Amino acid sequence: PTYHLASVVDDHYMDITHVFRGEEWLPSVPRHIQLYKSLGWEPPIYAHLPYILAPDKSKLSKRHGATSVLDYKEKGYIPDAMVNFLSLLGWSLDGETEIISRDQIINHFSIDRVNDSGAVFDIEKLDWMNGHYLRRMDVDKLADCLYQYWSDYPPEELDRIPSIDETKEIVILIQDRIKTLKDAAPFIAFLFKDKIVYTATQLIQKGLDLEDTKNILNQAVSLLNNIDDFWEDNIEESLRTFAKENNIKLGHFLGSIRFAITAQDASPQLFKSIEILGKDLTLFRLDQAIQTLNS
Known part of the structure; x- marks a missing residue:
């Protein structure tokens, strides 16, 4: 009882005109209105919003994962994407538009367009939306x-x-x-990374053998060592030209180099990565890979 009284008094003295809250508060509305009338105050306008649901359509809770906005910050979601995503949980601008600015939300939000049924918190949609904002x-x-x-x-x-x-x-x-x-x-x-680690077996790309891989890496050392202006375009031209002139499959050639310097089968743009890594460290890692193959 004291909570309901405190809530009403607090809202009144803060000049609250509209109260938006979850649908679980619907049973409390008669009590709150009666309290306002008893105190001789004008009650605010009440609106109740549907639950946010987990993918299994149950009420979203801690057992479904992160529930604090700070958890999502730590997971790498940015504010604009979170605001956009959360605004569309149970509301829409026109039923079609997905990417909405804060100004659009402020200018166009209407309780009339809030759904009666619960909205599913779709983490895949949040991922997509966050990625969209990052790319823009x-x-x-x-x-x-x-x-x-x-x-x-x-x-x-x-x-x-x-x-x-x-x-x-x-x-x-x-x-x-x-x-x-x-x-x-x-x-x-x-x-x-100060040091990357791999085995000889990992260094040998599918379709190549030990000698093929050693030859590729030795050629890469020679080619890259001869580039004075060590930047992306020069690196790309040197490596592509050599592979073409020597009838080496580009995938085998670049794949071997990529793994030797990154220890990853997939990486960002190889030639720009080599430029950022720098000539000395690139050559060091290629030599390290060759030594691994020789051991």
Whole structure:
């Protein structure tokens, strides 16, 4: 009883005119209106919103995962995407538009367009929406976001946090490939590891043997060592030209180099990655791979 009284008194003295709350509060409406009348006050306008549901259509709860907005911040979701996503849980602008700015939400929100039934919290849709916002971001803004995120939540995949200038270079590699800020670190971990580890078996690409792989990596060392202006276009031209002139399958050639310097089957753009990694470290890792094959 004291809670209901306190709620009514609190709302009155804060000049609350509209109360929006979950549908579980519907049974309390008569009590609250009666309290307002008893105190001689004008009651606010009440509106009750449907539950947010889990994918199995049960009421969303902690057992379904993160429930605090700070949990989603730690998972790498950005504010604009979260606001957009949450605004569409039970409401819509026109039944079709998915990407909505905050100004649009403020200007067009109407309780008349709120659904009567519960809305499912679809994490896959949130991932898609967050990725959309990340891809639309200015490079410098995304770099600032990513740098701050890594400072707040240092990723275990990285041996050190990249500088802001390094982060700007990284964004070019990954902007089209990530759905959350958390996705970024695994893609570029090889750039900020003191040491990468692999076996000879892992280094040998499908369709190649030991000698093929050693020859490819030795040729890569020679080619890259001869590039004075070590930047993306020159690296790409040198490697592609050699593979074409020597009738080497490009997938085998670049795949072997990629794994030797990244220890990953998939990585961001190879030639830009090599440029960022730098000549000395690239050659060091290729030599390390050759030694692994020789051992």
